[in-house]
Amino acid sequence: DCDGNHNITKKTMSSIIPLQQNAILDLYITRLQTILRELDTTQHASEMKQLQRMHDYFQRCARSIDVGIWFDVASSKKTQERVLPILDKLRATFQKSLNIHEQIRGQELSDLHDLINLAGFFGGLKQYMRQTTQLNQRVLNDLLILLSKDHTDVQTLMNHRTYSALALHEKQTLLRWLRTEPHYFQTLKQHQAQFQEETQQEMERLSFIREHADLFPNYITSDTENKTNFDEMLILFRLSSFLSSTLRIGQIREHALNTIPLCETPKDLKHFDTLFSAMLEDTSIRNKIIENGFVSYVSGPSDLGKKGGIFVYISLLRAQHQALDLLKTYQQKYPELKHVQLRVLLGYGGDYKRRHGSSANELHSTQQGLEAWRVLGATGAYPAFLHRVVGQPSESYLRVQELTMLATKHPQAFKALNMIEAQATTTYQHFIESQPNKNLLLKLTSLSLEKRLNISSRAGAKIDREDPTNVRAIGVVNLYLITGIQWDVFMSAAGLLDLPSSTLEHFPCLFTELTVMKDVTYKILFTLAVSNFPRAWRHINQETDASLHATLAHIETSAKLILIQSILFFSPTQQEKAHTYLEKAHQSKLPVHTIALGLMDALGLDRLAKETRELLPHYTCVTEAVDAYKTDPTPDVIENVLLALRGFPAIAAGPDCIAELTSPLRNKAFIQQEKQSEKAPAM
Numbered sequence: 219d220c221d222g223n224h225n226i227t228k229k230t231m232s233s234i235i236p237l238q239q240n241a242i243l244d245l246y247i248t249r250l251q252t253i254l255r256e257l258d259t260t261q262h263a264s265e266m267k268q269l270q271r272m273h274d275y276f277q278r279c280a281r282s283i284d285v286g287i288w289f290d291v292a293s294s295k296k297t298q299e300r301v302l303p304i305l306d307k308l309r310a311t312f313q314k315s316l317n318i319h320e321q322i323r324g325q326e327l328s329d330l331h332d333l334i335n336l337a338g339f340f341g342g343l344k345q346y347m348r349q350t351t352q353l354n355q356r357v358l359n360d361l362l363i364l365l366s367k368d369h370t371d372v373q374t375l376m377n378h379r380t381y382s383a384l385a386l387h388e389k390q391t392l393l394r395w396l397r398t399e400p401h402y403f404q405t406l407k408q409h410q411a412q413f414q415e416e417t418q419q420e421m422e423r424l425s426f427i428r429e430h431a432d433l434f435p436n437y438i439t440s441d442t443e444n445k446t447n448f449d450e451m452l453i454l455f456r457l458s459s460f461l462s463s464t465l466r467i468g469q470i471r472e473h474a475l476n477t478i479p480l481c482e483t484p485k486d487l488k489h490f491d492t493l494f495s496a497m498l499e500d501t502s503i504r505n506k507i508i509e510n511g512f513v514s515y516v517s518g519p520s521d522l523g524k525k526g527g528i529f530v531y532i533s534l535l536r537a538q539h540q541a542l543d544l545l546k547t548y549q550q551k552y553p554e555l556k557h558v559q560l561r562v563l564l565g566y567g568g569d570y571k572r573r574h575g576s577s578a579n580e581l582h583s584t585q586q587g588l589e590a591w592r593v594l595g596a597t598g599a600y601p602a603f604l605h606r607v608v609g610q611p612s613e614s615y616l617r618v619q620e621l622t623m624l625a626t627k628h629p630q631a632f633k634a635l636n637m638i639e640a641q642a643t644t645t646y647q648h649f650i651e652s653q654p655n656k657n658l659l660l661k662l663t664s665l666s667l668e669k670r671l672n673i674s675s676r677a678g679a680k681i682d683r684e685d686p687t688n689v690r691a692i693g694v695v696n697l698y699l700i701t702g703i704q705w706d707v708f709m710s711a712a713g714l715l716d717l718p719s720s721t722l723e724h725f726p727c728l729f730t731e732l733t734v735m736k737d738v739t740y741k742i743l744f745t746l747a748v749s750n751f752p753r754a755w756r757h758i759n760q761e762t763d764a765s766l767h768a769t770l771a772h773i774e775t776s777a778k779l780i781l782i783q784s785i786l787f788f789s790p791t792q793q794e795k796a797h798t799y800l801e802k803a804h805q806s807k808l809p810v811h812t813i814a815l816g817l818m819d820a821l822g823l824d825r826l827a828k829e830t831r832e833l834l835p836h837y838t839c840v841t842e843a844v845d846a847y848k849t850d851p852t853p854d855v856i857e858n859v860l861l862a863l864r865g866f867p868a869i870a871a872g873p874d875c876i877a878e879l880t881s882p883l884r885n886k887a888f889i890q891q892e893k894q895s896e897k898a899p900a901m
Contacts, residue, residue: 220423221350221440228422235433236283238341243280247273249330253323265308272301279339291432294340305331340433346563347427348438348480351447353420354454355382360417361457362392364409365402371395372402386446393449396457397470403460410461424458428474438516438563440480443489445496448477448503473506478563480516484526484643487533490515491540498548498555508554513545514561517614524687524694527646527710528738532639535734538562538618564614613881617734624731631731634724638714645713650687650706654769659686661766662701662754664848667859695870696863702753702841704745705773711742711780722786729787737880739787740826744872746777746814747830748837753845777810781817788821796820829873836862836869 220226250273257266279297283289289297305327312324359381366373372395375388384392396402413421427434439451452473459465477497481487494515497503507513518534526533541560549555625632649655663686686697698704728735751774758766785796799820803813818827843862847855863869 219348221348221353224416224419226423227419228426231423231426235288235341235430236286239283239289239339240280242337242339242341243276243283246330246334247276247280249326249333250276253326253330256319256323265311268304268308272304275301289339289341291340294338297339298334302331302335305334345434346436346438346478347434348440349451351439351441351443351450352382353416354439354447354450357417357420357454358392358450360414361406364412365405367409368405369402386444389446390449393446393453396453403457406457407461420454421458421461424455425462428455428459428464431474435475436478436514437475438478438480440482442479442486442493444493445500448473448479448497448500451477452502471502473502476506476510476514477503478514478516481518481534481537482521484522484530484533484647487522487530487537490537491544494541494544495548498544498552504552504555507558511557512559512561514563515541516563518564524706525647525650526643527650528707528741529639529642529646529710529713531734531738532635533643535614535618535621536639538614539621542618562614617732620732620734624728628724628727628731631724631727634721635728635732637721638717638728641717642710642713645716646710649709649712654765655773656685656687657763658758658766658769658773659697659701661761662703662757663697664700664844666851667700667844667847667856699837699840699863699869700844700859702837702844703749703751703773705749705777707745708742708749708777708780709773711738711784712776714783715776715779725786726789733880735787737876739784740823740876740880741872742780742784743814743818743823744826744830744876746781747811747818748834749777749811749814750837750841751777751810753841774810778813781810781814785817785821792821795822825875825879826873829875833868833873836866840869 250269254266254269254273257269259266279289309324309327309331312320312327315321315324362372362376362381366376372392375392376384381389381392410418427437437451439447442448452471455474456465456470459469479486479490479493479497481490497513498507517537518531522530522534538560541562545555545558545560549558621632624635687694694706698706729739751770754770758770761767782800785793785800788796796817799816800813803816808816815827815830818824818830840859840862843855843859847859868874
């Protein structure tokens with residue numbers, strides 16, 4: 219991930235390849251050494267000789283890697299073709315034996331055979347690179363400043379402006395000049411010593427990526443607004459080729475890598491159909507898509523949920539629905555696209571606390587899933603999860619199908635859904651951008667703690683003393699846990715409070731037909747049930763700033779109204795029970811979190827209520843540790859806060875049952891299949 223990480227250089231990337239390939243060879247060599255030690259030298263001299271030759275060959279390969287002679291895809295495949303038949307023959311020999319020790323050796327050889335067949339020798343583990351369009355534009359700005367010194371046409375068009383400040387047609391004009399007139403590249407090569415450090419670093423990085431395209435075949439661009447951003451990337455790739463004297467005639471328009479846009483904001487999703495169409499219309503990008511057999515985009519990174527709220531997940535589904543329809547349209551227009559598959563790379567945007575929901579389930583069904591479950595504290599759930607999903611369509615795909623069926627069967631409800639999503643997202647964006655809200659967050663949290671809690675894998679902590687939400691997505695998760703009121707989720711529903719009655723009447727239909735609406739509703743109820751307003755008031759009552767009191771009062775009032783509005787998603791019988799409970803709760807003047815928990819009981823959400831009660835003490839532990847820190851900010855107390863947050867991963871993930879209760883059609887089919895198998899007569 220090069221976006222925001224200046225440590226990803228040609229030097230660090232070049233170190234990845236030998237490290238990975240040596241790690242693979244070390245594993246194979248160790249397995250072979252174990253097998254060789256256990257074999258009888260008199261009985262298995264021939265077999266040992268073959269395995270020893272293989273062992274020695276692997277060691278020679280390791281020495282070659284150490285001096286910079288690496289595997290590529292082709293040489294890895296040739297080596298597999300060389301060693302796999304030998305292992306296949308040897309394992310068959312030992313597995314036929316009646317001797318238990320030889321059978322064990324046969325199994326070890328079989329395991330090694332399967333491992334080499336799966337992993338090979340190449341080590342292409344980092345197949346996706348990510349860079350931001352903002353960096354590309356900064357680099358282009360540096361290059362155009364240099365060109366302006368020698369080319370008056372460039373100087374006139376730039377007119378003392380930065381590249382990013384130019385109009386779209388002006389950017390396209392400059393890119394066309396760079397693409398069609400080679401003397402501009404020649405000028406840049408002459409002035410290469412004057413490149414800014416960032417520009418020089420990017421040229422070296424792009425040259426290395428292009429040189430090792432088999433290792434880094436996919437290039438993700440974030441902050442992508444239009445196809446011109448792809449053209450910017452292409453020009454920089456081709457300039458890097460020219461600077462290293464490897465650019466050839468005809469390559470200037472060719473995309474060497476798979477171009478993958480990243481939808482990072484609600485605005486990106488809103489205009490995604492235009493961008494996706496432009497990709498399929500572009501001859502070079504389309505040819506690359508046809509060559510690869512798939513077209514990809516990244517849907518919903520973690521920042522999307524941070525910026526758009528929980529209802530933006532509906533936009534993710536709509537974008538995928540549009541992409542499927544557009545691909546079908548272009549497959550009719552260009553028959554060569556008939557075999558092309560749509561691959562959506564899912565991020566965590568819109569999913570509660572980065573674990574449960576469609577995208578988390580997609581991740582956990584991969585080969586890395588077991589490790590992901592272990593890290594997130596849910597190891598026991600992984601085998602059951604795999605049993606349920608292997609060979610099934612993805613969650614997001616099935617949710618898109620639900621959306622499609624809703625549009626067909628209930629067009630008015632589908633129209634209402636679009637209104638709900640648009641208003642909820644817009645309202646939430648206005649809310650989180652309001653300065654009074656940011657001031658309240660500053661009072662309820664601690665920036666000194668935030669420095670310890672929003673560090674990402676690609677860079678250090680990111681702190682903004684004016685805007686506490688301007689942190690990494692992991693920082694936002696911890697921010698609201700420290701605050702004790704998780705309005706980053708439930709205030710996403712504030713936009714539902716001003717909807718017309720003609721829209722409200724469709725709530726039960728949306729809840730019944732769309733698992734995403736169940737997902738959102740349960741998460742809103744849960745976050746209200748673990749939000750401690752009395753604690754927040756104890757802190758704010760000590761403040762003289764009236765705006766802090768007004769902001770907290772507004773959020774608390776909104777929370778109560780959201781609770782009432784959420785009831786409308788349920789059946790008439792459930793609504794009646796819920797209203798009866800609310801009347802009693804109002805008379806008793808219960809706090810919001812107590813009302814939310816009681817409402818779960820009244821609505822018959824027994825599993826959600828049970829798991830919420832089990833989690834509540836852990837949320838209390840966090841807030842108590844934070845309160846202790848505010849009066850005694852010693853290292854031991856800081857450690858208590860960190861342990862409270864990290865010692866029980868479920869507090870950052872929410873109840874396990876939400877993912878199960880809101881899993882789409884495949885779960886219904888699975889449950890039905892299980893029932894049928896139970897009824898089937900025993901064989």
